[in-house]
Amino acid sequence: MRQNPARRAALLDGAIEVLAREGARGLTQRGVDKEAGVPIGTTSNYFRNRNDLLVQAGVRIYERLRPEEDALSEMFDRAQDPASYRAMLRESVDRVADFRSGHLALLELRLEATRRPELRTLLTERVRADIDENVTRHEAAGLPGGAVAVLLMYLAMNWLIVEQLTLPDVLTDAERDELVTQAVERIVTPFFTATT
Incomplete structure (x- = not known):
């Protein structure tokens, strides 16, 4: 080779x-x-x-989707209240949407992984590692809600990205922005409120 x-x-x-x-x-x-x-x-x-x-x-x-370490650390360090948490999520959604072909290819690979055990193993390990890293960074930054909040936001934002990339005319930009706001308000803000 x-x-x-x-x-x-x-x-x-x-x-x-x-x-x-x-x-x-x-x-x-x-x-x-x-x-x-x-x-x-x-x-x-x-x-x-x-x-x-x-x-x-x-x-x-995944190499191309992952931000540089400094940028990743800065994103979590800035997210200290609901408004900055929303900004962090919007940055993440925009970063993934900017690499449209990568995310669409990843969706194809996820479907193909149902038929290819080696690919399923790779994607399972990679997605699990990303979730675990997000939980660790979330907790290290002192953000409230723990693993449950991270998982709920992960699932909500992933489907929002899928919708945006595959059927971009279903939701307007304003609707997508409002959905990010509401996800933070309903999932994460109660934890911020409980810790203050």
């Missing part, structure tokens, strides 16, 4: 675009070669088979 990290990343970015546009069934090594603008056969030099390509594309999506 080839080891040029920049070429490998470009191929995985191409795979993400193909997944988002054509779905998991449309992902082929030839399609990735075309998307990445490389000679036919290049992808097969980097990924031993389609399953490997799917799994590694999942890893790459």
Whole structure:
């Protein structure tokens, strides 16, 4: 297998675009070669088979979705009341929505994971690790509500993102913004109020 990290990343970015546009069934090594603008056969030099390509594309999506450590720490440090907590959530939703193809590809991978145990294992471990990290950061920042608040916000924001990316005309920007406000007001604000 080839080891040029920049070429490998470009191929995985191409795979993400193909997944988002054509779905998991449309992902082929030839399609990735075309998307990445490389000679036919290049992808097969980097990924031993389609399953490997799917799994590694999942890893790459998370690499690209994750903010830098300093930005992540700053987001949690700023969230000290309901208003700043809402701002943190809006930043998170916007960051994911800005990488539309990545999130759509991730949805495709989640569906494909129902048929591919290796992919299911990767995504399960990654999502669980993200949830655990969010709970840890939430608690370390002194934010109220603990794991239950984090999980409820995680589920609410994820579906809001899915709605925004797949059927963007169902909700207006103002409605989405109000839903973030109401989620914080109903899930997190009572915990802020109880600790003051």
